[in-house]
Amino acid sequence: MVKVAIVTGASRGIGAATARQLSARGYALCINYLSSQTLAEALVSEIIGAGGQAFACRGDVSNEQDVIALFDATEQAYGPVTALVNNVGILFTQSTLADMEVERFSKVMATNVTGCFLCSREAMRRMTDGGSIVNVSSLASKTGSPFEYIDYAASKGAVDTLTKGLSVEAATRGIRVNAVRPGFIHTDIHAAGGEPGRVERLAPGIPLKRGGTSEEVANAICWLLSDEASYVTGSFIDVAGGR
Numbered sequence: 001m002v003k004v005a006i007v008t009g010a011s012r013g014i015g016a017a018t019a020r021q022l023s024a025r026g027y028a029l030c031i032n033y034l035s036s037q038t039l040a041e042a043l044v045s046e047i048i049g050a051g052g053q054a055f056a057c058r059g060d061v062s063n064e065q066d067v068i069a070l071f072d073a074t075e076q077a078y079g080p081v082t083a084l085v086n087n088v089g090i091l092f093t094q095s096t097l098a099d100m101e102v103e104r105f106s107k108v109m110a111t112n113v114t115g116c117f118l119c120s121r122e123a124m125r126r127m128t129d130g131g132s133i134v135n136v137s138s139l140a141s142k143t144g145s146p147f148e149y150i151d152y153a154a155s156k157g158a159v160d161t162l163t164k165g166l167s168v169e170a171a172t173r174g175i176r177v178n179a180v181r182p183g184f185i186h187t188d189i190h191a192a193g194g195e196p197g198r199v200e201r202l203a204p205g206i207p208l209k210r211g212g213t214s215e216e217v218a219n220a221i222c223w224l225l226s227d228e229a230s231y232v233t234g235s236f237i238d239v240a241g242g243r
Contacts, residue, residue, distance in 0.1 A: 009088035011036040013187035017214035023052035028078040061115030112155035130174030167234030176233040183240025207242030
């Protein structure tokens with residue numbers, strides 16, 4: 001069976017690193033993006049240039065019709081989806097909870113939680129011959145991210161719960177559901193939060209004394225998707241340097 005993967009939010013960072021590694025492992029890829037079309041198309045060109053198969057597909061994962069269209073386009077291009085990486089995640093400028101607007105909280109939940117739900121539901125409806133789902137959570141789901149991103153942390157806590165529950169429902173159908181929890185990783189998400197140098201500031205408090213890379217997180221994601229993890233479901237891998 002052809003290995004076909006959808007990676008959401010794959011135009012940059014952890015998503016792009018995961019797409020590159022999956023292509024090297026023989027997957028045909030749907031590179032999902034929302035606004036970074038140029039980056040997504042550049043990644044597709046890179047993968048095809050290296051002998052892989054990939055196409056870019058715009059879609060808002062918090063929109064049900066966009067998610068359905070994303071899966072339809074992938075099936076039309078390559079056949080049934082066998083792997084899903086729910087990588088999309090947004091956050092806003094660092095803030096205490098008391099200063100957060102409800103609109104911000106709702107946007108974070110819609111993208112990070114509803115998006116994960118919709119993509120996972122569509123995968124469950126279409127993975128008729130087994131498959132694997134990996135959700136990208138965050139160490140914030142365990143720490144709560146006080147004074148910075150409580151809304152983001154709460155959304156990732158929901159992703160953890162969804163992962164655990166769905167792993168049980170999916171097991172009888174041969175579908176494995178796991179998650180990775182990145183810690184302080186060098187990606188541009190920190191700039192979106194208003195502190196591009198956040199990882200460097202926090203590195204002294206990490207047991208390994210450094211931030212992680214997107215490739216290191218992608219290593220864990222790709223292992224969980226692979227047959228090497230065939231007896232692993234409902235599990236979480238913290239990629240956090242010992243935090």
